[in-house]
Amino acid sequence: MNLLATQRCVEIRQEIGWTEKRTVETSFEMKLFEDQLTIKNDTFPLTSIFDISYRKKPEKDAMGFLYLHTSQGVRTFYIKEEPISLLNAYQKLKLERPELR
Known part of the structure; x- marks a missing residue:
């Protein structure tokens, strides 16, 4: 299984402490x-x-x-960088494999 592309996504959540409200940002691939x-x-x-x-x-x-459009619906992810390499790799796969069209 070859890794073709990665995209860093961001997850944002609010945390409330005793005296403050914080925004916590984590990332995943x-x-x-x-x-x-x-x-x-x-x-x-x-x-x-x-x-x-x-x-x-x-x-x-x-x-x-x-936006990831799937048979289970659309999933939305936050990003900071444009996903050009991910989109290019996905489009190339779609062209090479007829079952993905």
């Missing part, structure tokens, strides 16, 4: 392999993925959204 896409503990076979798209404003520190 979305990994594209020849037959599946893994996100944390979730695995999506490529045959269940219809498309991957994103929306991000051009500002340097702007938060963007990566």
